Amino acid sequence: MKKYALHVVLALTMFASVAASTATPTIDFTLSSANNGADTQVSWVFGNDWLSGSSVTSNGALWGIGIGSYSSFINNSFLADGSSVTFTVQNAGAITNLTTGTTYQITSVIFQSGGGMDVVSLVFDNGGNVMSHTGDQISYTPGTDSYTVSLGFGNLVTGTYTMDNTITSPATAETLTIVPEPSTYALLVVTGAGLFCLKRRKA
Numbered sequence: 676m677k678k679y680a681l682h683v684v685l686a687l688t689m690f691a692s693v694a695a696s697t698a699t700p701t702i703d704f705t706l707s708s709a710n711n712g713a714d715t716q717v718s719w720v721f722g723n724d725w726l727s728g729s730s731v732t733s734n735g736a737l738w739g740i741g742i743g744s745y746s747s748f749i750n751n752s753f754l755a756d757g758s759s760v761t762f763t764v765q766n767a768g769a770i771t772n773l774t775t776g777t778t779y780q781i782t783s784v785i786f787q788s789g790g791g792m793d794v795v796s797l798v799f800d801n802g803g804n805v806m807s808h809t810g811d812q813i814s815y816t817p818g819t820d821s822y823t824v825s826l827g828f829g830n831l832v833t834g835t836y837t838m839d840n841t842i843t844s845p846a847t848a849e850t851l852t853i854v855p856e857p858s859t860y861a862l863l864v865v866t867g868a869g870l871f872c873l874k875r876r877k878a
Contacts, residue, residue, distance in 0.1 A: 699848045700724040700731045704795055707854040708828040715828045717784055718821035725815035730773055733811040745836040745851055749786060749793045753830035759787035760826070768818035774811040784824065795851060828856065
């Protein structure tokens with residue numbers, strides 16, 4: 676576990692804003708249980724507006740790309756306020772500035788907690804400087820984009836989170852979904868069935 680300056684963390688909500696020419700571009704991040712909860716499966720999908728053949732338009736200096744900043748989804752006992760943990764990934768996707776012709780490979784994923792907001796971010800191979808100017812066209816080429824990391828799934832709070840868009844203009848529609856473990860689904864089904872039977876008996 677290491678501490679990183681926020682300019683290295685690369686949260687899109689803090690460092691950049693982008694807009695699609697026809698619609699708000701989307702990024703969806705999913706965290707799910709792996710290896711019976713001992714690890715976490717991390718996956719992300721960039722919407723069609725980002726993909727090769729299309730592009731989004733930068734509204735200024737794009738320091739990095741990330742999944743943003745959400746209300747707390749990290750168990751506070753796991754990650755102290757202001758600290759972060761980094762996981763290296765290989766063969767992930769890449770961002771290309773179509774205006775300059777420069778490509779930046781995603782090499783790691785960072786989880787960070789701080790100030791009542793938690794962050795998931797994607798870090799580039801050059802330390803995060805995807806230099807762009809207003810009007811630059813930026814595209815994403817998918818890679819593996821799904822990895823098992825050594826983060827106990829129990830350290831995360833299940834639910835669906837949307838990015839705080841108030842500090843981006845215009846905003847990217849970013850969603851983080853933390854999927855309950857299969858055992859949780861089973862418990863919900865059993866509980867629901869029990870309540871249904873009880874209701875029928877009373878009727």
